[in-house]
Amino acid sequence: MKTTKTTYDRRSFLKTSLLSGGGLMLSVSWLSSVKAADKLQTLNLPEPEQWAQLNGYVQITADNMVKLLCPNPEFGQNVMTSLPMMVAEELDVDWKNVVVEMGPHDNAKLGPQFTGGSNSVRMYWKPLREAGATARQLLREAAAQAWQVPIEDITTKAGVLHHASGKSATYGEMAAKAATLPVPKGVTLKSPKAFTIVRQSKRNVEGKKIVTGKPLFGLDYKPAGTLTAMIQHPPAFGMKLKAFNAAQALKMPGITGVFSLNLYEDGFEQGGFDTRTFNDLLVVVGKTTWEVMNARKKLVVQWEPAGDTTDTMAGRSGKRTVTVPGGLESTSSQLEKMAQYARQPAQQLRKDGDPETAFKNAAQVIERTYNAPFLAHNCMEPMNFFAHVTDEKALLVGPLQAPGWVEPTLSKLLNLPADKIDIQMTRMGGGFGRRAYGQYLYEAALISKKAKAPVKLIYTREDDMTYGIYRPMYTATYRAALDADKNLIAFHVKGGGIPEHPVHANRFPAGAIDNYLAEGWEIPSNVTIGAFRAPRSNFNAAAEQSFLDEVAEAMGKDPIAFRLELLKRAKEKPVGTNNEYDPDRYAGVLELVRDKANWGKPGHEQYSRGVAAYFCHNSYAAHVVDMVTRNGQPYVERVFSAMDCGIVVNPDAARNMVQGAVVDGIGNAFYGALTHKNGAPEQTNFDTYRMIRHNEAPTLVDVHFVENNLDPTGLGEPPFPPVFGAVANALYKNTGKRHYNQPFKPDQEKRTQG
Amino acid sequence: MMATYTLKINGKVRQVNVDPATPMLWVLRDHLDLTGTKYGCGIAQCGACTIHLDGTAVRSCQLPVSVVGKQAVTTIEGLSMSAGAGNLHPVQQAWLDHDVAQCGYCQAGQIMSAASLLKTMAAADRTQPTDDDIDAAMSGNICRCGTYLRIKEAIKTAATKETPPRP
Numbered sequence: 001m002k003t004t005k006t007t008y009d010r011r012s013f014l015k016t017s018l019l020s021g022g023g024l025m026l027s028v029s030w031l032s033s034v035k036a037a038d039k040l041q042t043l044n045l046p047e048p049e050q051w052a053q054l055n056g057y058v059q060i061t062a063d064n065m066v067k068l069l070c071p072n073p074e075f076g077q078n079v080m081t082s083l084p085m086m087v088a089e090e091l092d093v094d095w096k097n098v099v100v101e102m103g104p105h106d107n108a109k110l111g112p113q114f115t116g117g118s119n120s121v122r123m124y125w126k127p128l129r130e131a132g133a134t135a136r137q138l139l140r141e142a143a144a145q146a147w148q149v150p151i152e153d154i155t156t157k158a159g160v161l162h163h164a165s166g167k168s169a170t171y172g173e174m175a176a177k178a179a180t181l182p183v184p185k186g187v188t189l190k191s192p193k194a195f196t197i198v199r200q201s202k203r204n205v206e207g208k209k210i211v212t213g214k215p216l217f218g219l220d221y222k223p224a225g226t227l228t229a230m231i232q233h234p235p236a237f238g239m240k241l242k243a244f245n246a247a248q249a250l251k252m253p254g255i256t257g258v259f260s261l262n263l264y265e266d267g268f269e270q271g272g273f274d275t276r277t278f279n280d281l282l283v284v285v286g287k288t289t290w291e292v293m294n295a296r297k298k299l300v301v302q303w304e305p306a307g308d309t310t311d312t313m314a315g316r317s318g319k320r321t322v323t324v325p326g327g328l329e330s331t332s333s334q335l336e337k338m339a340q341y342a343r344q345p346a347q348q349l350r351k352d353g354d355p356e357t358a359f360k361n362a363a364q365v366i367e368r369t370y371n372a373p374f375l376a377h378n379c380m381e382p383m384n385f386f387a388h389v390t391d392e393k394a395l396l397v398g399p400l401q402a403p404g405w406v407e408p409t410l411s412k413l414l415n416l417p418a419d420k421i422d423i424q425m426t427r428m429g430g431g432f433g434r435r436a437y438g439q440y441l442y443e444a445a446l447i448s449k450k451a452k453a454p455v456k457l458i459y460t461r462e463d464d465m466t467y468g469i470y471r472p473m474y475t476a477t478y479r480a481a482l483d484a485d486k487n488l489i490a491f492h493v494k495g496g497g498i499p500e501h502p503v504h505a506n507r508f509p510a511g512a513i514d515n516y517l518a519e520g521w522e523i524p525s526n527v528t529i530g531a532f533r534a535p536r537s538n539f540n541a542a543a544e545q546s547f548l549d550e551v552a553e554a555m556g557k558d559p560i561a562f563r564l565e566l567l568k569r570a571k572e573k574p575v576g577t578n579n580e581y582d583p584d585r586y587a588g589v590l591e592l593v594r595d596k597a598n599w600g601k602p603g604h605e606q607y608s609r610g611v612a613a614y615f616c617h618n619s620y621a622a623h624v625v626d627m628v629t630r631n632g633q634p635y636v637e638r639v640f641s642a643m644d645c646g647i648v649v650n651p652d653a654a655r656n657m658v659q660g661a662v663v664d665g666i667g668n669a670f671y672g673a674l675t676h677k678n679g680a681p682e683q684t685n686f687d688t689y690r691m692i693r694h695n696e697a698p699t700l701v702d703v704h705f706v707e708n709n710l711d712p713t714g715l716g717e718p719p720f721p722p723v724f725g726a727v728a729n730a731l732y733k734n735t736g737k738r739h740y741n742q743p744f745k746p747d748q749e750k751r752t753q754g
Numbered sequence: 755m756m757a758t759y760t761l762k763i764n765g766k767v768r769q770v771n772v773d774p775a776t777p778m779l780w781v782l783r784d785h786l787d788l789t790g791t792k793y794g795c796g797i798a799q800c801g802a803c804t805i806h807l808d809g810t811a812v813r814s815c816q817l818p819v820s821v822v823g824k825q826a827v828t829t830i831e832g833l834s835m836s837a838g839a840g841n842l843h844p845v846q847q848a849w850l851d852h853d854v855a856q857c858g859y860c861q862a863g864q865i866m867s868a869a870s871l872l873k874t875m876a877a878a879d880r881t882q883p884t885d886d887d888i889d890a891a892m893s894g895n896i897c898r899c900g901t902y903l904r905i906k907e908a909i910k911t912a913a914t915k916e917t918p919p920r921p
Contacts, residue, residue, distance in 0.1 A: 076857030076899050203853045210858035211846040213790020213830030217859060220789035228784075253755060253773065289793075290773065290780040380794050380802060380859040380898045429792070429859030430898050461795045652853055656904065660856055663900025686799035686896065695889035697902035 054135040054179055056109045057087050057128065064159055064172035066093050069103035071110040071128075072120045073401055074206070075431030077716045078653045079120045081205045083128055085649055086121075089197040090132030090189060093159040093171065100205045105403040105423040113425075115401045116436050116531065118617035118714025121649055125712050126189075133187040135178075139171050142178035192647060192709040201652035206427065216427040218398035219384050219458070226386065226454045227256060228292045229447045230463070232282040232299055236679030237468065238328045238526045240306040241280035248298040249284060254291030258284050258299070261450055263442060264413075271409045272315025273402065276439045277468040277528045279309070285451050289458060306526070324526050328679030331373070334498055337523055338475045341496050342369070346521035349505035352575045353515035355481075358490035362481035366554055370478070370543035372742040374498075374674040375471035375532055376689060381429020382464040387444035388454035393420040394445060399428035399435055406438035413442055414449065433531035437469050465689060466681040468528035470674055473498040474539040478547040481515070486555045488566075490515035493544070499525045502536040502543075507615060508586060509548070511579035512570035527676065533664070534717035537616040538724065542669065542742065545612035545725025550738065559611050559729070560594050563587075581615040585644050588706050589613055589622040593642035596704050597624035607637070610730030614722040617714025619645040620706075621722050623662065627730040633745075634734050636666050636727065638700040643719055646710035658719045659701040665723025667692025670745045759819050763788070764832025774820035779803045781819045782829060790830035790862050794896070801895030804863040804870075805829050811870035813894075830862035833869060845869045848912035856899035864895045868909045875913065882913050 054060065059067040068084035084100045103110045112123060136156060143161040144151040146169070155162045162168045192199075209216055222228075234240060246258035260282050264270065282301065286292040307326040312319065359365060385398035394414055400406065403423045411418050428435055444457035459467070476495035483489050491513045495503040501520030510516055532538065552562035564587055571583035590613050598604065599611070607626035614621055626638040639662050648654045671690035675682045683689035724742070732738050758771045763786065770785045779796075782788040782805070791814055794802030798813040805814045806828035828835075834843045842850070845868045855861050871891035875883055883891075888906050897905065 076855075078856070201853075203850065204855055204858075206858070207850050207853065207855060208842075210855045210861050211830075211842065211849045211865060212834065213788075213862045215789045217792075219793060222784075222789075288780060288784040290776045290784070294773075378898055380792070380800070380857065380896070382793070428857060430857045432898075461797075461800075656853065656856060656901065659903055660900035663902055664898075667900070685797055686795045687797060691800075691896050691898070692900070692902075693894075693896060694892040694902050694905070697900070697906075699885065699903075699906075701903055 054138055054175070055131050055183070057131045058091060058135040060171050060175040062172045062175065064097060064170040065099060066091070066097055066159065066171070067099045067101060069110065070100055071103045071113050071124065073113070073115045073399075073403070073425040073428060074102065075115055075399070075401065075428035075435065077115070077120065077657065078204055078650065079115065081202055081653060082121055082649045083124055084205070085197050085202055086125065086128040087132040089195055090129045091136050092156045095197055095202060097159060102425060102427075105407070105425065107404045113402075113404055115431065116433060118619070118717040121712045122618070122714065129189050130187060133189055134183060137184050137187050138178040138181050139174050141181050141184070142174040143169055146174065146177065198649050199647065199651065202650055204653065217381050217429050218386070218426040219381055219429070221386050221397050221426055222456050223454065226456050227285050227287065227451060228289050229283055229285045229444070229451070229455045229457045230292050230296060230460070231443060231457070232284065232296055232301065233278045233463065233467065234303045236328055237277065237528075237676070238306055238326055238679045239303045240278065241282055242302040242304040244282055244302070245300040248300065249295040252286075252291065252295040252298055254287040255295045256285050256287070257451055258282075258295075259450060261446055263439065263446065267312055268412070269312050269314040269319065271405060272313065272317070273405045273437055274313070274409055274439065275437045275469055275528050275530055281443060281446075283447050285447065285455065293460065323524070325524050326526065329525060329527060330677045330679075331675040334473060334525075334676070335371070338371075338473070338496060338498065341521050341523055342475060342477060342494065344521070346494055346496065346519040349503055349518040349520050350510060350576070351517050352510070352513070353490070355490045355492055355515040355517040358515040359479065359481045359492070362489065363484040364482040364486075364554065365479060366482070366551055367477065367479045368547055368550060368738075368740060370476050370546065370740050372474045372539050372542065373672070374473045374527065374529075375668060375672045376465050376674045376683070377430070377432045377434035377469070377532060378465065378689065378691065379428070379430030379432060379434055382461055383434070383440040383459040383467070384457055385441045385444035386454070386456050387441070387448035389414060389445050389449040393422070395422045395424075396441055396445060397424040398426055398441065398444070399431070400425050400438055400441060401428070401431050401433075401435040402438065405436070406441055410442060410445060414445060432533045433535065434469060437530050461686070462684045465674075466684055469530035470527065471532035471535070471538065472500050472502070472529045474502045476502060476539070476543045478543065480547070480551045482555065488513060488551065488555065492517045494519040494521075496521040496523065498523045498527065499529060502539045504536060504540060504580070506576075506578050506580045507540075508570070508581055509566050511574045511576055511581075511583075512566035514575055516575065526679075534616050534721045537614060537717070537721040541612060541614040541721030542724030542728060545614065545722060546728040546738070546740075549610070549725075549729045549732070558600065560590055560599055563590055563613065581620075585620045585706070586613065586615055589620040589642040589644050592704055592706055593622040593624050593640050596642065596702060597640035599624060608730045608733035610726045610728065610733060612722040612725030612729060614718070614725070616721060617717050619643065619713040619715065619718035621658075621719040623719075623722050623726040625723070625726040625730040627727075627734045629734060634731055635696070636698050636730070639698050639702070639726075641701060641703045641719060642706065643703065643715070644706035644708070645715045645718065646708060646712040648705050649712060651705070654705065654715055655703040657715055658703045661716075661719035662701045662723050663692060663697050665720050666698070666727055667696070669724045669727040669742060670696075671743050673743050757820070759822070761819070761822055761827060762824065763827040764829060765835055770819065772819055774818060776819050778805065778814040778817040778819055778822060778827070782814065788829050788831055792859055792862055794860065794863070798894075799896075800860070800863075801867060802860050802863040804866040804895065806866060806870060809870065809873055811867045830866060833865065843869060844912040844915040845872065845909070848908040848915075851911060852904045852908040854901050854904040854908050856901055860895060860897045864892065864897065864905055867892055867895050868905070868912065871909065872913055883909060
């Protein structure tokens with residue numbers, strides 16, 4: 001790695017560090033080495049001697065190349081393109097001169113750096129534009145001083161500074177001077193009308209590297225001399241390591257060590273996201289992947305029941321201990337237990353009016369129960385991490401959504417101060433929430449420390465799929481009360497799950513119905529869970545949106561018209577005060593999808609149509625699914641989608657994201673399931689865990705965005721949940737039968753429901 | 755147990771000394787530093803490891819090094835060789851034109867399968883693959899991000915361009 005000097009002096013550091021204390025954005029002192037820019041190589045330009053560095057995100061060369069740092073890890077949501085677009089917009093540069101590089105882990109200078117919660121664009125929307133505007137102002141100030149004119153008279157266009165006198169200079173020519181100027185306080189940002197980069201579709205900045213097979217991913221990072229490590233985890237949840245004999249494994253070629261170690265010692269205070277499934281790690285270390293895989297087969301291992309275990313968590317909500325029950329769970333016993341809990345009193349989450357009386361007096365009560373299984377994330381790149389830990393320092397490189405969350409725990413595990421820990425984030429082969437849980441990074445670090453060598457920890461697909469951190473197993477019973485005139489007078493949701501309930505008590509249709517009750521209950525389990533693309537919402541949108549369809553039918557109403565009526569009520573005379581959604585924006589996506597799909601109009605008779613909408617991550621999404629029967633099977637041929645996520649930074653990439661969410665939703669609705677027998681996952685690889693494939697994807701996903709000038713809201717997750725509901729509702733039209741248990745494909749449903 | 759194999763990979767002769775059962779996937783990744791070919795499942799169910807053997811798509815995770823022999827191996831790193839220096843293979847270019855990738859991890863395998871499909875089509879004097887052709891050739895390649903629609907479009911675009919002769 002070549003190191004290039006950066007323009008940097010103590011004076012500029014001091015000035016800007018004062019500012020950076022107050023906010024996360026305007027740091028000037030990015031000190032780590034600057035990697036050789038691939039774009040410069042592509043253009044056959046020599047690496048510049050100096051990058052003039054204007055703030056934490058912006059660097060400019062004398063010959064006007066602009067390097068923008070992406071603060072957040074990339075897992076396919078395209079932040080390496082969209083976040084720099086936001087900087088470039090305010091900086092006013094030519095996009096083709098922009099080089100984008102993933103920033104190092106440095107929360108003090110680059111902000112939270114958390115990829116998840118559909119948060120990247122909304123979290124950085126203001127700060128990154130301010131960074132760009134600040135850099136632009138510094139460049140204008142530099143030109144003003146050089147030309148002895150007022151800064152107000154200096155304009156910019158695509159990386160060039162201009163003055164009415166005819167003087168002009170590139171940013172590169174002024175960059176070195178600009179870097180020495182004091183950082184201005186308060187900059188004016190463009191109005192959306194003036195955008196020239198944001199809202200224009202820009203291609204993935206790493207596209208060429210992806211299609212030519214460049215080493216971008218964590219699994220590709222393996223410096224010379226790195227050993228390969230794998231962990232043999234217990235065959236079932238609720239089991240732990242009792243004893244092992246490594247004699248045969250150690251005789252296998254290439255094997256350098258077999259040992260066990262503990263992830264956490266007893267009483268270790270874990271961070272809020274330090275989910276772990278197995279604590280005793282049986283590790284095989286060797287030279288190559290194939291050799292380690294083969295040696296694992298020679299291990300002689302005895303496992304034993306883990307019994308109840310206790311975790312000590314010290315997350316944001318304070319210190320607490322969590323007891324994880326022992327035992328070997330099976331899907332059938334889990335379903336029985338859920339049915340039993342569902343009959344018992346639950347925790348009240350919200351109550352409006354007098355739902356008990358309304359249900360008692362109802363002319364008709366509709367009650368339906370919905371179930372959904374655990375889901376594995378199945379990122380195409382299995383979990384892995386590189387670690388080189390010595391007594392003095394630690395280097396960790398790999399795919400990770402939240403470096404800031406793992407660092408404190410890692411610091412304690414390794415007994416190293418945070419400034420001796422260097423975490424670098426590679427491109428991720430998918431995330432979907434799974435890589436917000438960094439236990440595989442801790443494992444890699446501990447293995448490296450014990451092996452006294454740089455180590456690459458690799459999960460096989462089987463290791464990955466059977467490790468847990470799944471989407472929870474959920475159930476919910478919905479009840480609706482209609483009066484004699486078929487008016488909806490009360491609504492009740494009672495949801496539960498293993499190990500957490502799915503209910504969002506303050507979302508639609510809360511606020512639209514006078515008498516409303518939401519309740520939740522939870523069953524502890526040793527099957528570990530984690531965030532999975534739109535947590536909780538990905539179940540609610542299936543259950544609630546199916547149920548509303550059924551209620552609309554009972555009331556004799558069109559499903560879209562019925563939802564719009566409820567939203568009108570929620571707007572004009574809202575029930576309760578803490579409704580999370582904006583009824584206008586919610587109605588907006590329903591109206592848009594209704595119009596784009598020509599809902600209710602002739603010409604679509606060959607399709608079984610289903611609609612659903614949902615609100616999450618501050619955004620609104622609605623889909624109309626057009627289903628046909630193909631080869632005797634239900635098949636989603638077309639989908640119309642409407643999204644309101646405020647300003648769409650990169651429209652074509654955003655369409656890609658929505659299309660992908662639709663495909664992901666159809667796949668999980670039809671096929672997704674992780675079931676257990678005696679604690680052991682029954683699906684261990686893609687031969688048993690069915691994923692949606694090319695021939696099952698729709699031929700059309702027609703995506704439309706509501707056009708407005710609202711600050712961006714979430715995009716990666718919101719289009720996913722309502723796909724489930726729309727598929728369920730289309731399936732009813734297609735088969736004449738309501739499906740209450742995911743996954744919906746008949747053979748799959750049987751398997752997960754006993 | 756170890757044996758030496760002389761392989762023709764991306765037009766170059768490479769030698770490795772490995773266990774004969776070692777899948778080409780790991781020979782490429784661990785011994786030859788060609789990491790563009792991806793590990794996804796290890797059981798030929800996902801297609802991330804797709805390479806070409808004499809121009810035909812195969813799953814390298816199920817291909818022991820011992821059976822490769824004199825057959826020419828092409829990986830994603832070498833796919834564009836036939837397009838001339840500095841150019842991309844039409845399939846790679848179409849992937850960029852349609853901005854297909856999300857996470858990108860499966861795309862090398864998708865591209866290798868697609869390039870093989872188009873070569874087969876050309877050999878049969880058929881220019882444009884139908885949706886069924888594409889489904890048949892591509893359904894062994896999983897994309898967890900769900901970019902299937904764009905992959906299909908990109909394949910159709912690539913098919914309209916002259917496919918360069920294979921090495």
